[in-house]
Amino acid sequence: MDIVITYVNGNDPVWKQDYEKFTNIPVMEKRFRDWGTLKYLLRGIEVNMPFIRNVYLVVSHLSQVPEWADTENLKIVLHSDIIPREFLPTFNRNPIEMHLHRIPGLDEEYLYFNDDMFPVGNCQASDFFRDGKPVIGYYRHLFASGMYKKICRNSDRLARKALGLKRSCFFTRPQHICSPMLRTQCEELYAMVEDEICRTSSSRIRTDENLNQYLFLDYMNYKGLVLHQKISNKHFSVSVASAGALRDFLKNPTRSLVCINDVHLSESRYDRLRGAVLDAFETTFPKKSRFEL
Secondary structure, three states: EEEEEEEOOOOOOHHHHHHHHHHOOOOOOHHHOOOHHHHHHHHHHHOOOOOOOEEEEEOOOOHHOOOOEEOOOEEEHHHHHHHHHHHHHOOHHHHHHHHHHHHOOOOEEEEEEEOOOEOOOOHHHHHHHOOHHHEEEEEEEEOEEEEHHHHHHHHHHHHHOOOOOOOOOOOOEEEEOOOOEEEHHHHHOOOOHHHHHHHHHHHHOOOOOOOOOOOHHHHHHHHHOOOOOOOOEEEOOOOOOOHHHHHHHOOOOOOOOEEEEEEOHHHHHHHHHHHHHHHHHHHHOOEEEEEEE
């Protein structure tokens, strides 16, 4: 199987110039700042996921690719390689997620990672796919409070509509960790609802009309193609996590994967937490991966 990672370095002046030109709003720092952890995500893949074939890094510009990256082994995909040009540039991960299945050469089975998710413990291929079916846990919701859950609800409703299922006041949401995807199922659904995807999810910044990548997982789930079992993971929000808790977990992980979710922080707290995370990752993954020069 392959891995696809979406990545943004908000410090890139080329990206910043585009953002300010096309959105006319200040950069939302916490959504786009770079913690310097991408190399540890890649090291984690090499150490804990030896069954992975290719790793694709999806970025807006070549200027986003870190100087240390070995692009012979880390396959670079530009937004313009997979997203219709009329929707570019985009600063919204949702239209990017709608088109990841279009990466040339992508394996039938692939995992989609945000760049804040890390494999910190030993993983098996069967943790993510079993007998050709994705494996992931699900939650059921009645209320959609906030933009994120509204987008999840939109995705659930469109998946049901595509399959001719009745609308429901409930909606499902997969657990927030890497997503196991089947490329041909994504292609099948995209062909069915392309007009609606483009109409609702081509905005340059997020809106509550968008769809997200859960559209594809929900579609597979309602077709009976998903095995409901939670992927072993831990979630930290840096709004409440202490530097000590982050450091202790990353040095001695009790779960296979971890998500470290960024939020708005004071500069001093950001520096303290970032230092703790980088220190712990360097202890856990001290050796360069094949993705680094």
